[in-house]
Amino acid sequence: MSKVLEAVEQIGYSRDIAAANLARQRGYTFAFVLPEPTNSFLIGLHEAIRDAMPTAMADRVSIRVCTPTALDPHAVARTVVELQDQAVDGIAIMSAETPQIRDSLIRAAHAGIRTVAMISDLPSTARSHFIGIDGVAAGRTAGRLMGQFIGRPSGNILTVAGSMMVRDHLERRLGFDQVIGEDFPGLQTLASLEGRDDAEAVYQVVSNAFRKSRDIVGVYCFGGGASGLLRALSDLDVGREVVVIAHELTPPTRTALLEGRLDAVISQDVSHVVRSAIRVLRADCDGREIIASQERIRIEIMLKENLI
Amino acid sequence: MSKVLEAVEQIGYSRDIAAANLARQRGYTFAFVLPEPTNSFLIGLHEAIRDAMPTAMADRVSIRVCTPTALDPHAVARTVVELQDQAVDGIAIMSAETPQIRDSLIRAAHAGIRTVAMISDLPSTARSHFIGIDGVAAGRTAGRLMGQFIGRPSGNILTVAGSMMVRDHLERRLGFDQVIGEDFPGLQTLASLEGRDDAEAVYQVVSNAFRKSRDIVGVYCFGGGASGLLRALSDLDVGREVVVIAHELTPPTRTALLEGRLDAVISQDVSHVVRSAIRVLRADCDGREIIASQERIRIEIMLKENLI
DNA sequence: TTGTAGGCGTTATCAC
DNA sequence: GTGATAACGCCTACAA
Numbered sequence: 001m002s003k004v005l006e007a008v009e010q011i012g013y014s015r016d017i018a019a020a021n022l023a024r025q026r027g028y029t030f031a032f033v034l035p036e037p038t039n040s041f042l043i044g045l046h047e048a049i050r051d052a053m054p055t056a057m058a059d060r061v062s063i064r065v066c067t068p069t070a071l072d073p074h075a076v077a078r079t080v081v082e083l084q085d086q087a088v089d090g091i092a093i094m095s096a097e098t099p100q101i102r103d104s105l106i107r108a109a110h111a112g113i114r115t116v117a118m119i120s121d122l123p124s125t126a127r128s129h130f131i132g133i134d135g136v137a138a139g140r141t142a143g144r145l146m147g148q149f150i151g152r153p154s155g156n157i158l159t160v161a162g163s164m165m166v167r168d169h170l171e172r173r174l175g176f177d178q179v180i181g182e183d184f185p186g187l188q189t190l191a192s193l194e195g196r197d198d199a200e201a202v203y204q205v206v207s208n209a210f211r212k213s214r215d216i217v218g219v220y221c222f223g224g225g226a227s228g229l230l231r232a233l234s235d236l237d238v239g240r241e242v243v244v245i246a247h248e249l250t251p252p253t254r255t256a257l258l259e260g261r262l263d264a265v266i267s268q269d270v271s272h273v274v275r276s277a278i279r280v281l282r283a284d285c286d287g288r289e290i291i292a293s294q295e296r297i298r299i300e301i302m303l304k305e306n307l308i
Numbered sequence: 309m310s311k312v313l314e315a316v317e318q319i320g321y322s323r324d325i326a327a328a329n330l331a332r333q334r335g336y337t338f339a340f341v342l343p344e345p346t347n348s349f350l351i352g353l354h355e356a357i358r359d360a361m362p363t364a365m366a367d368r369v370s371i372r373v374c375t376p377t378a379l380d381p382h383a384v385a386r387t388v389v390e391l392q393d394q395a396v397d398g399i400a401i402m403s404a405e406t407p408q409i410r411d412s413l414i415r416a417a418h419a420g421i422r423t424v425a426m427i428s429d430l431p432s433t434a435r436s437h438f439i440g441i442d443g444v445a446a447g448r449t450a451g452r453l454m455g456q457f458i459g460r461p462s463g464n465i466l467t468v469a470g471s472m473m474v475r476d477h478l479e480r481r482l483g484f485d486q487v488i489g490e491d492f493p494g495l496q497t498l499a500s501l502e503g504r505d506d507a508e509a510v511y512q513v514v515s516n517a518f519r520k521s522r523d524i525v526g527v528y529c530f531g532g533g534a535s536g537l538l539r540a541l542s543d544l545d546v547g548r549e550v551v552v553i554a555h556e557l558t559p560p561t562r563t564a565l566l567e568g569r570l571d572a573v574i575s576q577d578v579s580h581v582v583r584s585a586i587r588v589l590r591a592d593c594d595g596r597e598i599i600a601s602q603e604r605i606r607i608e609i610m611l612k613e614n615l616i
Numbered sequence: 617t618t619g620t621a622g623g624c625g626t627t628a629t630c631a632c
Numbered sequence: 633g634t635g636a637t638a639a640c641g642c643c644t645a646c647a648a
Binding site for chain 1: 322324325326327329330359363365366445446448449451452453456457459483487577579583599601602604606607608609611612613614616
């Protein structure tokens with residue numbers, strides 16, 4: 001160790017990063033790339049980003065939001081490429097995992113832009129971090145709750161998928177099936193209905209499914225558009241007999257929880273996700289270490305009684 | 309509105325607080341007043357404080373930890389008084405609610421020292437904020453989980469109290485009874501055993517209780533020393549048949565959760581509590597507004613599957 | 617009251 | 633390379 005570093009160790013000196021930033025007048029520009037706010041969850045996510053802006057600004061980071069059409073991977077990739085030319089320092093992205101998007105992110109990383117994946121992971125894209133919850137664990141959590149809450153030895157469970165954030169949703173289903181299979185062998189999980197993360201679509205498929213099938217003792221909605229599910233259950237008047245579990249705490253799921261039309265919600269704190277993305281991106285830019293415990297997003301279980 | 313403020317509004321100017329602090333060489337000294345680390349929860353809390361120190365230091369706040377004997381209210385009050393003379397800017401305190409302590413805090417506030425209550429609230433002490441979870445809601449959450457998980461129409465539930473953080477624990481019991489009474493009328497909640505937040509004491513009272521009473525279908529431990537409960541249940545070999553719910557995620561409760569000896573843990577993120585206390589105290593000192601959503605501590609439900 | 621110089625800890629620049 | 637210096641945005645202290 002050099003003499004100076006030794007002395008530093010002794011004295012306990014540490015660079016004043018506030019002063020440093022003041023001196024160099026360094027600013028950061030980060031871009032959030034995510035789908036348009038087409039459902040409650042995405043609306044909440046957009047709001048969280050807006051809410052984080054003042055604090056971010058005070059911290060010398062300016063934030064841009066890009067909403068390429070989610071269903072078009074090329075549009076997302078194009079957005080990422082455009083961002084490269086606009087001198088952004090970092091990108092926080094929530095998207096499906098397609099080759100085009102993957103390539104664009106790898107190229108961005110190569111161009112020195114820091115990237116993090118939000119909500120749904122994008123492995124093998126050189127994203128420095130994933131900020132969100134483990135999909136399999138989330139699904140397992142839902143599975144345990146479902147099994148315990150049903151309390152009967154047998155019956156059918158309806159499952160409603162999303163489609164957009166593919167990877168994430170597949171993992172949830174996987175985890176759910178694991179626990180039901182292991183610990184509640186009498187329960188039968190039916191093939192996933194395609195809800196396309198859209199309330200109206202969910203309404204239709206759920207309504208149809210209930211007309212066809214009987215002996216449904218539980219419904220697990222692991223995609224977006226849970227409000228469609230809740231409306232369908234209301235219309236069918238099967239709110240009480242079946243155990244209903246969905247993902248993400250939003251105005252409709254919150255209301256349903258309070259009214260007893262929903263038994264549990266598996267959620268993640270989107271405000272935390274957004275703040276974390278910004279902190280992590282900043283740390284990446286500065287070459288600093290992150291505080292892992294502070295950035296870990298929790299799998300939250302919300303019941304009627306612990307609604308915040 | 310004055311011309312200048314109007315202009316400020318227009319321009320969108322906001323004071324650079326980092327530069328301000330740099331200029332005035334302002335430092336903050338905060339003290340954490342809490343019991344000695346005599347159980348897993350308190351150990352975790354002390355660790356969280358230590359872990360927060362480096363970041364705090366970088367932010368010009370130095371932290372002191374005071375551990376008056378928890379069982380002696382006079383010692384706590386004396387500590388608070390002493391802190392007044394030592395030029396601390398703020399106090400974050402976790403303690404029982406006694407007249408002496410209340411008075412000392414009011415006097416401290418009068419002397420210009422900002423105070424926040426942690427974990428267990430101290431209303432009517434001029435504490436600017438309470439940083440922790442709502443005890444009644446936490447108890448209700450435990451109650452719902454207990455009722456649903458038991459799945460039988462009738463049976464007895466053993467409850468184990470702490471003693472130290474009195475107010476908090478009373479609230480938990482209250483909330484628990486509310487839900488059991490309302491929604492699970494067949495279940496009977498027995499009088500609380502006195503566990504004194506101590507593992508050994510809990511071990512004794514629980515062992516005795518099980519020897520006396522039968523038809524126990526659930527155990528709710530809402531005080532500290534849950535490891536004693538778990539050991540007792542192991543020794544009695546009643547791990548599987550009864551539903552066991554405790555508070556606070558610590559090494560022993562985490563292990564028990566993973567091993568299936570504990571069915572659920574109601575918890576709060578102590579690292580978050582500590583960071584929040586520091587942020588809130590700083591904001592108070594600077595006369596700034598806090599970001600409520602960021603400082604809200606969640607009532608976390610931990611199952612085996614969503615252990616972080 | 618209003619104005620101005622100096623300095624906080626760091627970086628960047630430019631001359632050496 | 634090395635070393636001196638201005639500047640960053642703000643506060644304090646002192647002067648007018």
